Amino acid sequence: MASIFAKKRHRELAFIWSLLAPALLIYLFYRVVPLLWNVALSFSFWSPGKPMEFAGLYHYEEMAFYDDAFWTVLANTAVFMLATPVAIALALALALLVDQNIRGRSIYRTIIFLPYPMMVVAVGIVWRWLYNDSVGLVNYALRSLGLIERPIAFLESYDFAMMSVMVAAIWQIVGFFTIIILTGLQNIPAHLYEAARIDGARAHHRFWRITLPLLRPSIFLCVILGVIASFTSFDLIYTMTGGGPGLATELLITYIYKTSFSLSRFDYAAAVTVVMFLLFLALATIANRLAGGDAGKVDIAD
Amino acid sequence: MSLGKIATHLVLILVSVIMLTPIYWVVKTSITGDNLFAYPPSVIPRDPNLYYYVEAWYTVSFTRLFSNSFVIATLSVAANLVINAMAGYALTKHFAGKGLVLSFLLMSMMIPFHATIIPAYLLTANLGLLDSKLGIALPGLSHIVCILLFKSNFEAVPNSLIQAARLDGLSEWRILTRIMMPLSRPAVATNIILSFIWSWNEFLWPLIVVRSPDQQTMPLGLVSFLASFEDTTGALYAFCVLVVLPSIMAFLLAQKDFIRGLTSGATKG
Numbered sequence: 328m329a330s331i332f333a334k335k336r337h338r339e340l341a342f343i344w345s346l347l348a349p350a351l352l353i354y355l356f357y358r359v360v361p362l363l364w365n366v367a368l369s370f371s372f373w374s375p376g377k378p379m380e381f382a383g384l385y386h387y388e389e390m391a392f393y394d395d396a397f398w399t400v401l402a403n404t405a406v407f408m409l410a411t412p413v414a415i416a417l418a419l420a421l422a423l424l425v426d427q428n429i430r431g432r433s434i435y436r437t438i439i440f441l442p443y444p445m446m447v448v449a450v451g452i453v454w455r456w457l458y459n460d461s462v463g464l465v466n467y468a469l470r471s472l473g474l475i476e477r478p479i480a481f482l483e484s485y486d487f488a489m490m491s492v493m494v495a496a497i498w499q500i501v502g503f504f505t506i507i508i509l510t511g512l513q514n515i516p517a518h519l520y521e522a523a524r525i526d527g528a529r530a531h532h533r534f535w536r537i538t539l540p541l542l543r544p545s546i547f548l549c550v551i552l553g554v555i556a557s558f559t560s561f562d563l564i565y566t567m568t569g570g571g572p573g574l575a576t577e578l579l580i581t582y583i584y585k586t587s588f589s590l591s592r593f594d595y596a597a598a599v600t601v602v603m604f605l606l607f608l609a610l611a612t613i614a615n616r617l618a619g620g621d622a623g624k625v626d627i628a629d
Numbered sequence: 630m631s632l633g634k635i636a637t638h639l640v641l642i643l644v645s646v647i648m649l650t651p652i653y654w655v656v657k658t659s660i661t662g663d664n665l666f667a668y669p670p671s672v673i674p675r676d677p678n679l680y681y682y683v684e685a686w687y688t689v690s691f692t693r694l695f696s697n698s699f700v701i702a703t704l705s706v707a708a709n710l711v712i713n714a715m716a717g718y719a720l721t722k723h724f725a726g727k728g729l730v731l732s733f734l735l736m737s738m739m740i741p742f743h744a745t746i747i748p749a750y751l752l753t754a755n756l757g758l759l760d761s762k763l764g765i766a767l768p769g770l771s772h773i774v775c776i777l778l779f780k781s782n783f784e785a786v787p788n789s790l791i792q793a794a795r796l797d798g799l800s801e802w803r804i805l806t807r808i809m810m811p812l813s814r815p816a817v818a819t820n821i822i823l824s825f826i827w828s829w830n831e832f833l834w835p836l837i838v839v840r841s842p843d844q845q846t847m848p849l850g851l852v853s854f855l856a857s858f859e860d861t862t863g864a865l866y867a868f869c870v871l872v873v874l875p876s877i878m879a880f881l882l883a884q885k886d887f888i889r890g891l892t893s894g895a896t897k898g
Contacts, residue, residue: 339722342801346719347730349712350771354737357768361745361752368747421644424637437884438645441652444880444887446830448848449869452855453655456866464654467670498648506888559743562832566852580743587747588837597747604744611739 362604368597375591386598397599399574400582403489404557407578410493411553415546417497418504423538425505426512436509440502447499451566454495458482458567482568488575492567496560504549511545512538547618554610558603579603659870662863681863685871688864693843694850698829701766701846705828706821708770713820714813716771717779718805738773743833750837760840769828775820782816783809818886826876826887847872 369387372380390397421439425432442450457464460480469475481491515538523533561580564570570577570585579599587596660677685691720727742749749768758764786809794804810817832848839845845853851872854865880887 339801340724343719343722343724346715350716350776351730351733353712353768353771354734354773356752357742357749358737358740358745359733361748362740364748364751365745421641424641427634427637429634429637429641435641435645437881438648440888441877441880442648444826444830444876445873446832446848446851446876448830448832448851449873452851452865452869453651457651457654462670464650464670498651502648555741559741561743562848565832566855583746584833584837588750593747593751600744600747604740607741607744608739 365597365600365604368594369601371594373594375593382594386595389595390598390602396574396577396582400577400579401602403574403577404579406489407493407496407560408554408557410496411550411557413493414497414501414504414553415508415549417501418508418549419542419546421501421505422508422512426509436506439505442499443503445499447562448566450495450499451563454491454498455482455567458491483572485572485575488568488572492563492576495567496556496563499563500553500556503552507549507552508542508545511542515541544618547614550614550618551611554607554614558607655866655869658863659867681867682871684862684864685867688858689850689854689868690842691850691871694845694847697762697844698847701762702825702828704762704766705769706824708766709772709775709820709824710817712771713775714779714805714810714817716776717816718783718809720776720780721783734773734776742768746833746837749834753838759838760844762844764838765831765835765844765846766828768834769824769831772824772827775816775823778816778819779813782813786812815886815889818883819889822879822883822887825879829876 368379370382370384372382372385425435425439456462458466458481460466460478460483463478463481465481466475466478470478479487481487519537519541520533523537528536557578559580560578561584564576564578564581568576570581580603583596583599583603586599587593657674659681660679661674662681720731753759753764753767756764758767790808791804794808799807830848831846832852835846835849836852839849842853851868854868858865
């Protein structure tokens, strides 16, 4: 009797693991192994067709002391990250507006979210043209409003290029953040507001004391997604500016791409990647802590 | 209508105009070729026609780009459905090592694919899959968010139903395909839409992996079109509209599933 159960249990286990196997293999070979390989590469001298040699901290020293471009690119990535708080503030305002009981709110929601599923390559090409100095809509609108006198070549300008790309990035992501915050808003129990109203709390008190604290997990999820976006916004930079003018809009990810796939310096690019990954982990951990360990928490309670 | 509501509408209309203007401008230009040279530009399309769509169709080998992207997206959708549903079902069961599997998945979720591109490229090269559709699709054949979505959908299926099926002698595999899947329509829909849009829009990975024009996907075709013609051809914007259309359609057709998929796997409270 016991052996029948044991056999059945054994078969069930084999079944479970065979169900899991394909997914686990994909993540093993396209996430975990590459990550470790990348770390190994960053401590080596290697180029295609040559044997790997131990390099110690050579690439990291080059990055820290001899590569000015790296520091520029790092600073650019930090600046690009500032698009996130702006997008979150806008999204919070929009979420509060479309959460109200007004006519046509689902249409507003759809419109605000519409840019998000679009192919970023197409979005970049379109925005690049909107910013054009002779035929671009942005210049036309600003001139019609009397805000500028002569057209500005936004994407060729050291002063404006980064900001212009950030505007396009915000345009695309703000709807996604709005939906996340809206979901958070709808999860706030109504009786909390009622109790506050009975206690005579004013509208702005209710916002600061109830809404905002309870939205913390949603807001910090947006922070994490924004941090990820600033480390992965390759498509937008590639199509809008190519990192230019000079290095004005070069981000870590585009720098890694160019260093590895254009210059074939895979080992050095791997070291930059390690730095990028560590920065991402640090920022994500901080954001998660600030959210009370709840940001983007997936429900895995068993 | 109260004053507050009017103000709300005014703000939302202004925002909607800002969000829609770039889209409207592209569509308008793609059917008129207008305001590439004309100044000041006209707001209403004059003399709309499909000339630039025809031009885009013939200048780039549109059907090849489309079919490449479509085959890869189909492969990705099918694989995601099978692999994620299997893994999600396994994770509803209790077994030794389950905690380990879950933490492995959550850890993998914290590794952005962008942080692994160099070894991923070398690995794909070693597998001999550079410049192939399978090589392009491979890293996106499963998405962890969708596994977790299946898991929570499956867990909502009443246990009594599964017990009854077992008493009727249904095998575990049949329980998954005949009972769990049909009862988890929302998860299935979300899985299909998300994996389609992600595969369709992917740019960096195909850019790295693809060598020959034969294997180019839509975004690669768009970029090489931009590189070989100046960016003031109406055809470029017709191309942009055509490229964006499938993901917009997928989104509009199943808006609720799409948004729930994006947020439910991720947010809590």
